[in-house]
Amino acid sequence: MDLSNYLLMRQEMSLLLVFLILIIYDLFSNDKAKNWFHFSACSLWFIHTVCGFLFPITGQSFAGMFVNGDIEIMTKNILNIGVLIIFLQSYSWLKKEDTAFKRGEFFMLVLITLFGMYLMISARNFILFFIGLETASLPVATLVAFDKYKHNSAEAGAKFILTAVFSSVIMLFGLSLLYGNCGTLYFEDIATTISSPSNLLILALTFVLTGLFFKLSLVPFHLWTADVYEGAPTNVTSYLSTISKGAAVFALMVFLYRVFGNLFEQWNIILWWIIAITITVGNIFAIRQNNFKRFLAFSSISQAGYIVLAVFIGTAQGMGASIYYILVYVVSNLAAFGVANAIENATGKINISDYNGLYKTNPNLSIVLMLAMFSLGGIPPTAGFFSKFFVFTAVAEQHEYVLLFIALLNTVISLYYYLLVVKALFINANEAPIEKFKTDWYAKISFIICLIGIFSIGFASYIYEYINSISFGI
Amino acid sequence: MNVPIEAYLIVSTIMFFVGVYGFLARRNLLTILMSLELMLNAVNINFTVFNRYLFPGQLDGFFFTLFIIGIAAAETALAIAIIINIYRNIQNIFVDKVNNLKH
Numbered sequence: 001m002d003l004s005n006y007l008l009m010r011q012e013m014s015l016l017l018v019f020l021i022l023i024i025y026d027l028f029s030n031d032k033a034k035n036w037f038h039f040s041a042c043s044l045w046f047i048h049t050v051c052g053f054l055f056p057i058t059g060q061s062f063a064g065m066f067v068n069g070d071i072e073i074m075t076k077n078i079l080n081i082g083v084l085i086i087f088l089q090s091y092s093w094l095k096k097e098d099t100a101f102k103r104g105e106f107f108m109l110v111l112i113t114l115f116g117m118y119l120m121i122s123a124r125n126f127i128l129f130f131i132g133l134e135t136a137s138l139p140v141a142t143l144v145a146f147d148k149y150k151h152n153s154a155e156a157g158a159k160f161i162l163t164a165v166f167s168s169v170i171m172l173f174g175l176s177l178l179y180g181n182c183g184t185l186y187f188e189d190i191a192t193t194i195s196s197p198s199n200l201l202i203l204a205l206t207f208v209l210t211g212l213f214f215k216l217s218l219v220p221f222h223l224w225t226a227d228v229y230e231g232a233p234t235n236v237t238s239y240l241s242t243i244s245k246g247a248a249v250f251a252l253m254v255f256l257y258r259v260f261g262n263l264f265e266q267w268n269i270i271l272w273w274i275i276a277i278t279i280t281v282g283n284i285f286a287i288r289q290n291n292f293k294r295f296l297a298f299s300s301i302s303q304a305g306y307i308v309l310a311v312f313i314g315t316a317q318g319m320g321a322s323i324y325y326i327l328v329y330v331v332s333n334l335a336a337f338g339v340a341n342a343i344e345n346a347t348g349k350i351n352i353s354d355y356n357g358l359y360k361t362n363p364n365l366s367i368v369l370m371l372a373m374f375s376l377g378g379i380p381p382t383a384g385f386f387s388k389f390f391v392f393t394a395v396a397e398q399h400e401y402v403l404l405f406i407a408l409l410n411t412v413i414s415l416y417y418y419l420l421v422v423k424a425l426f427i428n429a430n431e432a433p434i435e436k437f438k439t440d441w442y443a444k445i446s447f448i449i450c451l452i453g454i455f456s457i458g459f460a461s462y463i464y465e466y467i468n469s470i471s472f473g474i
Numbered sequence: 475m476n477v478p479i480e481a482y483l484i485v486s487t488i489m490f491f492v493g494v495y496g497f498l499a500r501r502n503l504l505t506i507l508m509s510l511e512l513m514l515n516a517v518n519i520n521f522t523v524f525n526r527y528l529f530p531g532q533l534d535g536f537f538f539t540l541f542i543i544g545i546a547a548a549e550t551a552l553a554i555a556i557i558i559n560i561y562r563n564i565q566n567i568f569v570d571k572v573n574n575l576k577h
Contacts, residue, residue, distance in 0.1 A: 127538055134545045138552055145556050151563040155572050157556045162506060165549050166497055169513040172542065173490055176520035176535075183529045185538065227575040 005061035008068050011052055011076050012118050018044045019111045026104030034103075038094065041107050042087050042442065049080040064186060065125040070470035072121050075250050075323060081449075082243045082330040083114055088446035089338045090235040092345040092439075098149060106146065109139045110239060117247035124258075126175055126185040129251070130168075136247060137164045137215070140240065144232040156231025163214060163224040171211025177204035187259045194262045202266055208255065209270060215248040218308065219278040222301050226285075229297035234344055237293055238337035241300040246326045249307050253319055256311065261474040264314055271312035272403060278305035279410045287417045290351050292340050295417075296333070299376060302414060303329055309407055310391040313398040320468035321390040327463070328387040331453030332375035338446055339369040346437040352421060357430035365439065366425040368447050375454045377418035378411055386458035482523040490516035503557045503567040507550060514546045 006013065022041055029037070052073070060067040087107070094103045116135025123129035141164065145157025179185060181200050182193040194201060210221065217225040229237045260267055282302030289295040307329070310322035342365060343358075344350050359366040375384035388411065395404050439447075457463055489512055496509030518539045525535025561567050 127534070127541060130538070131541060131545070134549070138545075138549055141552055141556065145559060148559065151560070152574055154556060154559040154563055155574055158503060158553070158560055158572065159575075161549070161553045161556060162497075162503075162510070165510050165553070166513075169493075169510060169517060172517040173513070173520070175538075176517050176524065179521060179535055179538070180524035180528060183532070185534045231575050 005066075008057055008059055008061045008066065010057065011048075011068075011073070012115060014048050014051060015111060015115055015118065018048050019108065019115070022104065022107050022111070026108075037103060038087075038091055038442070042084070045080075045084050045087055049077070049084050052077045052080050060124070064188065065128050066122050067124045068122055071319075071323070071467075071472065072250075074467060074470065075121055075246070075326075076118055078323070078327050078330060079114065079117060079243050079246055081453075082246070082334060083110060083239075085331075085334045085338070085446045085449055086110070086235055086239050086243070088442045088449075089238070089334070089341055091442035093233060093235055093341065096345070099147070102146075106143070106235075109143050113137075113139045113143075114243070117243065120247050120251050121254075124187045124254075126179075126187075130172070130175070133168060133171075133215075133251075136244065137168070140164075140236075140244065143236045143239070144228060146233055146236060152231040153233065156228045159224050159231075160228045167211045167214030167221070169211075170214070171208050174204045174207025174209075174211065177207065187254070190259050191261055194260070197263055197266055201263065205260055205263055205267060206270070209252075209267065212248060212252050212255065213274065216245060216252065216304050216308070217301055218274050218304060219281045219301065220274075222278075222282075225301060226294050226297045229300075230291060230293050234293065234337060234341040234350075237296075238334055238341070241296065241337075242330045242333050245300070245304060245307075246330065249304075249311065249322065249326060252308070253311050253322065257314065257319070257472065257474050261314075264474060268312060268314070271308065272400075275305050275309050275312060276403060276406050278302065278308070279407055283410050283413045283417070286414070287420075290353060292350050292352050292355070292421075295352060295421075296336060296340070299414070299418075300333065302410065303333070303376065306388065306391055306407065309403070310394055313395055313400060314474045315394065315398065316471045316473035317397065317468065318391075318394040319471035319473065320464070321387070321394045323471065324464050324467050325387040325391055327467075328375065328383040328453075328457055331450045331457070332372050332382070332384055335368055335372035335447065335450035335454065336376065338443060338450065339365050339372070342439050342443050343434060347434050349434060352424055354434060355421070355424045356428040357433035358425045361433050361436045368451065370422050370425060371451060371454055373418040373421050377415045379415075381458075382454050383456075383458035384454075386464070390464065479523060479527045482519060482527075486516040486519040486523070489513070489519070501569050503560070503569065503572070504554075506569075507553050507557075511546065511550065514542060518542055 056073045058069050094106060113136050116132045119128060119132025120136055123132055141157050141161035144160045145154050147153035177200055182190045184190060214221045256267055279302050282298050282305060286295055286298035289298060307322050307325050310318045375382035378384045378388040392404060493509045493513030497506055500506050521535040521539045557567055560572060
């Protein structure tokens with residue numbers, strides 16, 4: 001047993017340290033000291049996030065089970081930033097009477113699921129990967145059912161846990177077939193064993209991919225998404241739609257490139273159809289939603305299609321574009337969710353038609369929401385334009401013009417419904433718009449982080465070049 | 475008497491797809507949970523049988539089975555807790571009654 005193995009797991013160790021400090025703080029502090037709980041949690045997490053960028057160590061440990069390369073560290077850092085924003089935004093929700101007494105639990109559960117995602121990202125062995133996947137998905141069900149006295153929340157929790165377990169079992173069945181075929185659970189060894197496609201291998205590939213598609217809510221497997229997103233508390237929804245999705249996309253990339261690299265022909269055609277359907281159906285259903293959370297659910301389905309679009313061509317450039325897309329998607333989607341959350345906590349309103357005339361009463365919030373919508377839709381000065389641009393460039397270089405055309409067409413459709421929200425904010429008349437309310441400082445800081453991200457990520461070309469230089473292809 | 479590997483695999487495949495059918499067709503949340511357990515156990519049989527018959531020198535499949543059993547227990551506990559919460563709210567755990575979120 002060599003303790004230097006643990007040196008590579010610095011981010012995991014640091015996360016567990018934050019977790020332990022917070023759990024002790026939450027258990028052994030009196031009511032007066034608890035007032036500082038949110039502040040200390042956010043500052044500890046901020047320190048953890050900054051430390052993630054410093055002194056990266058790369059390599060592998062535990063006989064190749066755990067790998068921490070530059071790209072893994074970068075992905076974990078992106079997730080850290082997202083979680084920091086979510087922690088900041090959750091202040092007004094956790095302050096309420098029926099959630100204040102379980103404020104600590106929210107942080108514990110989020111941190112432990114994030115730990116599972118770290119394992120998912122770094123795992124190079126299916127046992128470790130499976131433990132990470134379950135650690136990342138089971139506690140989320142309790143988060144979804146967090147509002148104990150609201151029926152919708154419990155219902156969403158039940159739907160989430162049943163589909164999550166169903167998808168993991170399907171994936172496990174595929175893994176068992178893969179194990180029967182290859183006799184090993186290490187990614188590298190499996191990849192060397194797979195040289196030519198056999199029927200059993202293709203069956204295993206289909207099962208494994210189906211499990212991951214459920215997690216990513218790509219289209220034939222998306223039916224749980226809208227219900228769960230609507231029923232869950234808004235902060236949890238934002239966590240589900242950005243952080244969980246980011247980790248799952250990375251896991252998908254590692255699977256496709258590192259394990260099933262030799263079956264490129266087979267999974268390429270599967271993904272082609274899935275992407276085409278996902279982008280289209282997500283967009284078409286998003287148009288007719290009035291509930292803002294359901295709207296964002298369908299928009300996130302179609303955004304997931306764009307992320308996977310960069311994955312499916314199988315080049316290093318595609319992977320770079322996809323991780324860059326995740327980064328941009330995290331900041332823009334969290335800005336949108338942050339505004340929805342602030343409005344919901346102040347007034348209890350969540351429908352798009354309630355937002356009519358918001359600009360007259362709450363101009364700052366409307367501008368943040370407008371920029372988030374522009375970024376999600378891909379309008380030039382914002383980062384969303386650049387992320388879509390890089391994805392399309394990567395796809396065009398592999399001459400996949402038909403799919404590129406479908407994606408471009410869908411960008412136009414998506415602009416329509418993103419701009420419908422902006423129209424509601426600025427143009428639609430409303431006799432009784434939402435009254436002016438004050439946003440707390442935590443949320444303001446989170447909006448500032450999001451806006452800096454939306455404006456600077458696109459222009460700081462260093463970020464894209466760095467991500468592109470560390471990503472890998474088949 | 476030696477049982478061939480195919481016999482085990484046929485049983486596990488049938489179990490798995492019976493589970494899938496139950497998951498999609500049953501109306502009671504607890505029965506759905508039972509279907510999930512059936513599927514998990516089919517996977518366990520698969521792993522154990524592959525390990526025992528094809529790769530007798532190693533332990534990977536057995537260990538995977540152990541982890542699956544542990545995690546399945548955690549998952550069942552969590553799901554039952556949530557189902558109890560639903561029952562407290564609406565005194566019913568049938569799927570067609572748990573449809574507040576459908577529009």
